[in-house]
Amino acid sequence: MATKAVRAKKLKVAIRGPGKTAIKLTVNGETHELLIEPRRTLLNALRKDLGLTGTKKACDEGTCGTCTVLLEGKPIYACMALAIECDGKSVETIESLSKDGQLHPIQRAFIAEDALQCGFCTPGQIMSVKALLDENPNPTLDDVKRVLSGNLCRCGAYPKLFQAALRAADLVRTGR
Amino acid sequence: MRTFEHVNAPDVQTAVALLGEASTEAIAGGTDLLGELKARLRSPQRLVNLKTLAGLQEISYSPKAGLRLGALVTLAEIERHPIIQERFPILAQAAASAATPQLRNMGTIGGNLCQKPRCWYYRNKLFECWLKGGDKCFAEDGENKYHAILGADRCHAVHPSDLAPALIALDATLRVVGPDLDGELSLEELYTKPTESRRQMTILGPGELITDIRVPIPKNGSRGVYLKTMERQSWSFALVSVAAQMNFAGERIADARVVLGGVAAIPWRARDSERILIGQRFSEGLAERAVEAAVAGAQPLRDNEYKVSLAKALVKRVIIDLCSTTD
Structure with a gap:
């Protein structure tokens, strides 16, 4: 370990961790400074360090999609x-x-179409x-199916999820 | 995951030097590596983040030099790139068939080519299988539904990449940089059946990195197709996939490259099928002979004989597809 540290130092790179290190994360428009270990996942940083528990944790191995967030605009x-x-x-x-107690059109569409069970x-x-x-305010049903292909719903609400997404597109397009 | 140190690689030379040290792993998209770290298949003391390397994020194309993909290009970028869709459709198809939109936004082409097998014995820490240094392949007489039918020896896992068969069918080459090398090799040469002394599926040694993938422009009139069978329509590794690229001289097949995924420890080039096809006109009989040649020597296990039928059906379908399309 000692020789390794010396060699890496010779290479003039910044080694962070294994203990906590400071990062800046802009979440929903607000910039936070967090102290985290390098092994902290973004999911645990959001849930445990920032208390944003809306993002759910289920499989924790990239096989369910319930922790989907947008990073630089991409899901x-x-x-x-990390x-x-x-x-x-x-x-x-x-x-x-x-915003200000008003649900987003996508949320309203999910409620209107009853696009969830659990x-x-x-x-x-x-x-x-x-x-x-x-990215695409006027999606087709195929576009919707494709973008939701990485989100499992074990209740099987897919038909209503697709309807909700199309209704949401309509609400967003017409500014309702 | 156990704790580790983290370093952002400033340049390729430094990354290579860092990765040459013990207990160090490279991370790019992270979608394969984090799975291994969480399962504690490995617990490196340091990760070297390759995403900070400049110059490896670009897709470039010129009619003379062909296509160049930096190793950090994501699968989503490949899937959506208009020139790739138009000139290298099998590459766009293969990228679009992999994983999910979220994983394609994260995963890189370099990582996809170097990913580890999905064999459930390999991925489970409780099984000290041969590939992980043990002395037994648990799939051989165990649960082997998803395992190899061709060329398996000590390990029966299959290589999971969708992009590797497509890129081999397109005759892609790689630039690899390491502590003592900087050179080009064909993608086909990257893959190797694991052996007693080298229990891995690529020839890359410690500190050796793929920096670029280059794809030559297919000849005029060349056509390709990528077909993938899955247990569900998305988010699955291939049961069997086939990538094929052919070009024609009049009615004759001038050149053919046929590569199978999901059947062996490496992307499996069906060279005997190619030899049968090249120089011939299409006929049912020709397709049948090429199909039989593709699975000659197959040794299915208890639960994966279906892969032989799938492979035959897919190879037949790509031959018929490519020979019956007219520009």
Whole structure:
């Protein structure tokens, strides 16, 4: 270990960890300074360090999609990203959607279409739909199916999820 | 995950030097590595983050030099790139068929080519299988539904990449940089059946990094297709996949490259099928002979004989598809 540290020092690189190190994370428009170990996932940083528990944790291995958040505008699995590698980047979570007590059109569409049973996967589903509509305000059913192909719903609410996404597109397009 | 140190690699030379040290792993997209770290298949003391390397994030194309993909290009970028969709459709198809939108936004082409097998014995810490240094392949007489049918010896895991068969069918080359080397090799040469002394699926040694992937421009009139069978329509590794690229001289097949995924420890080039096809006109009989050649020598295990039928059906379908399309 000692020789390794010396050699790395010779290479003039900044070694962080294994203890806590400071990072800056912009979440839903607000920049936070966090002290985290390099092994901290983005998901645990959001939930445990920032108390943003809207992003759910289920499989914790990239096989369910319930932890979907937007990193620099693109949907990713927060459980498979290291928080330290999001240093200086911007993250959007489900908590960013409602404004001043008003639900976001995607959230209203999910309620109107009854697009959930147990609701556990819903934050992830909504963030995937958000990513789609940010890029393509006029999606087809195939576009919707494709963007939701990385979010499991064990209740099997897919037909209603698809309807909700299309209704949300309509609400967003018409500014309702 | 156990604790580790973390270093952002400032340049390729420094990354290579750092990765040459003991108990150090490279991380790019992280979607494969974090799975291994969480399962404690390995617990490195240091991760070297390659995402900070400049110049490896670009896709470039010129009619003369062909396509160049930096190793950090994501699968989503490949899937959506208009020139790749138009000129290298099998590459776009293979990228689009992999994993999910979220994982494609994270995973890089370099990492996809170097990913570890999905064999459930390999991925489970409780099984000290041969590939991890033990002395037994538990799949051989165990649960082997997803395992190899061709060329397996001590290990029956298959290489899981979708992009590797497509890129081999396109005759891609790689630039690899390491402590004592900086050179090009064909992608096909990257892969090797694991052996007693080298229990891994690529020839890369410690500190050796893929920096670029280059794809030559297919000849005029060349056509390709990538087909993948899965247990569900998305988010699955291939049961069997086939990437094929052919070009034609009049009605004859001038050149053919046929590569199978999901059947062996390496992307499996069906060279005997290619030899049968090249120089011939399409006929049912020709396709049948090429299909039989693709699975000649197959040794299915208890639960994966279905892969032989799948492989035959897919190879037949790509041959018919490519020979019956007219520009």
